[in-house]
Amino acid sequence: MKLNLRPLFSALSFTTATLVVSLSAQSAIAADVKITPLGSMEGEFCQLDRAMILQDPDGTRLLYDPGRTVAGADDKRLGKIDAVLVSHMHGDHVGDKHISDIGKGECKDTKFPVNALPNTSAASIAHAKGAKIITGSEMPKFFATKLKALGGDPKNSQLVRFGASTKVGGITITTVPAAHSNGISGHMIGGELGKMLDASGLTAYAGPPTGYVITFSNGLVTYLSGDTGITAEQETVVGDHYKAKLVVINIGDTFTTGPKEAAWVVNKLIKPESIIPSHANQPSTAGGKIIEGTRLALFKEQSEAAVHVPLSGRTMSFDGSGKCTEGCS
Secondary structure, eight states: OOOOOHHHHHHHHHHHHHHHHHHHHHHHHHTSEEEEEOOSBTTOOOTTOOOEEEEOTTSOEEEEOOTTTSOSTTOTTOOOOSEEEOSOOOHHHHTSEEOSSOBOSOGGGOOOOEEOTTTOHHHHHHHHHTOEEEEOTTHHHHHHHHHHHTTSOGGGEEEOOBTOOEEETTEEEEEEEOOSOOOBOHHHHOHHHHHHHHHHTOOBOOOOOEEEEEEOTTSOEEEEOOSOOOOTHIIIIIIIISOOSEEEEEOOSSSSOOHHHHHHIIIIIIOOSEEEEEOOSSOOEETTEEOTTSHHHHHHHHOSSEEOOOOTTOOEEEOTTSOEEESOO
16 A cells, blocks of 8 residues: 655645745835834824833833933833934933833823933933933033933943944944034033023033944944034034935924925935834824924925835834834724
């Protein structure tokens, strides 16, 4: 009696092929960079939303500009944080006050009742998480002092200058120029010196503000603009040298580039694959949808690359070429 094993071998081959495809798909997902906006209202893009978590495929997690929309070090959305990036010392980026909890509802109801000074949210979060603070200019000395005052290690405040780089896990971080201001308010300094500065209408020197170029382990190069106007380096350094494929750019006008200017930067200077707008300075979505007539709507209309709206709490995934693979609106 002869057994016909062909159906069994065929079934095994099909199962093996299915398993290989499944594992390949899981590997592709695992190789993506994950970006999660931490805004003030769940599922919306509100006026003062700046903060984002950027997670490398190796699990390294960066918190970028925690600002006022992270509910302190106990914010349940944070999880593990390996490094905090701060573009400049203004309160809406470094965190002079913050929400008490994640909101639900309309952006116009956002309130920031918790005072984070004189330590700042950035320093308090880094200390609580045992994370580094990576900054350029003269900012590392400021954060080293804050970490020491909190009982932490001042050496966790680390410098990276323009044109240089440092690594955290599989992520390479460098700073690039930004055209903005970068004074430290007297309230952040405290004591008699802080009172004197405030009384004089002055701020302390913190060096020039920065943007960041982040290179992830899957090859994705991302530009974080911070607050900036148009700069020549957005073409020569960010576009030509680093060839950024994902751009997070401010569109708020008055304090930074407006939507038309930001669209020109990405269209003509950097030419990325994808864009995440930031710093809109007005409620930009309702029910997760873009509000007509807003800066966000104008920016999206004028941008040539794919624009992905940073809805708070919604994780977006990007491959090495800058294409969104999951979670983008």
